[in-house]
Amino acid sequence: MQPSPPPGFAVPISRKPLHEEAINRLRDLIVRGELAPGERLNERRLCEQLGISRTPLREAIKLLATEGLVELLPNRGAVVAGIDAARLAESLQVMGALEALAGELACRHASDERIAAIRRLHEEMLAMHARGDLAGYFRHNQAIHMSLVEASGNSVLAGAYRQLNANVRRARYMANLSRERWDAAVREHEQILAALEARDVPRLQALLRDHLASKLASVLTGLEKAA
Amino acid sequence: MQPSPPPGFAVPISRKPLHEEAINRLRDLIVRGELAPGERLNERRLCEQLGISRTPLREAIKLLATEGLVELLPNRGAVVAGIDAARLAESLQVMGALEALAGELACRHASDERIAAIRRLHEEMLAMHARGDLAGYFRHNQAIHMSLVEASGNSVLAGAYRQLNANVRRARYMANLSRERWDAAVREHEQILAALEARDVPRLQALLRDHLASKLASVLTGLEKAA
């Protein structure tokens, strides 16, 4: 860890390479469904849309292919990957294993402060739920899961989880969940938080698994209805 | 799944994009240590070495960055990532979780034939061990672990595992293991195979965890000696 520089200078003028920005913008377009599954990624059009040239755009597309958000067709460019229920199930299964490990590590090593921070996110999420703010709920939900994974202290784990997450987030966008499922998810989160605070590894792992399984079921039925 | 074309034609003249070939070649150079940790990846030099131009090379480098094999320094190109013991431990921990899941799924769903194929790989590996062929042993060892993961039937899982594997393979290349550790690893593999054939999930998971923990210890001490 670097010593944080004094505020006001030595904040090095935000040097983000274009291709990174392009990745994030493109991923967002795909996750939010503004680029529909099956749609071809026309380089020229996207270049104009993003205001960059083809080189960084192509680099971005290649990266998103490794995340499974786009599919590369040799000599025919790239298309937005379809949302495949089977693949989604596989992803969530893997994320389940990762979360279980993360939960164990977090129980063993995370500081109380760190867990308290997750609790705060949880409380904010409850507020979103209470006022029916679905988008805000999703954001906080994501933040909580990512925080848990990061609280494991294992950055490789966090990276792997983040990568899988993109696909699932996209599916969630399509399939808006029912009110009952929403309420149930909130209750599950409450239990998860409690187990984490109690540092009860077996219980936390069981809850995380159940939670992901429910999420899978919810997203799948949501997708069916959408289709 | 596509119907496999009749052999002899319709094998379409190897239309591999250059950047894919570049990825594989570069990854190999790094994993085998021919590009040493910390070494800068000079685009011009690598272009000549690989006989391609900078565009596909740059795409390849960006991809390897997501695998953690190279590090991108904005405006200063890329360097071969160092082998960090802590990161290695984190990777193996994650791979442990993935293998445990893979083992469970393989026990539940893999065909007998599939398991028999792994057994055959194992027997070949024993032969390598008997004749002291370390390189051949490594190759078969890798093949066995990958086969197990693929036998899970979860391709997302297999992909995630494969990605993490690159880093570990590189560390193994540096740290040649001791004779005792080699013998022990072979015995562990024998037990793993038996548990898989018996489809004994808890036992298999425990064995896989132990095996990876031993591998970690072995690689770490090997690295220390190398350093």
Next chain:
DNA sequence: ATTTTGCATTTTGCATGCAAAAATGCGGAA
């Protein structure tokens, strides 16, 4: 002697050019 500063070279990051492959449109034959 050590540090600093200015300049030349190298290298990166991005844009663009060019040839080949794929998509598209159209006229004609079945």
Next chain:
DNA sequence: TTCCGCATTTTTGCATGCAAAATGCAAAAT
């Protein structure tokens, strides 16, 4: 009408050009 073949137009994949940033080095200043 439908289907096929052929020419045209797009679009991709890769190579290369260009400006900006970084690097190296030697002379000047302390």
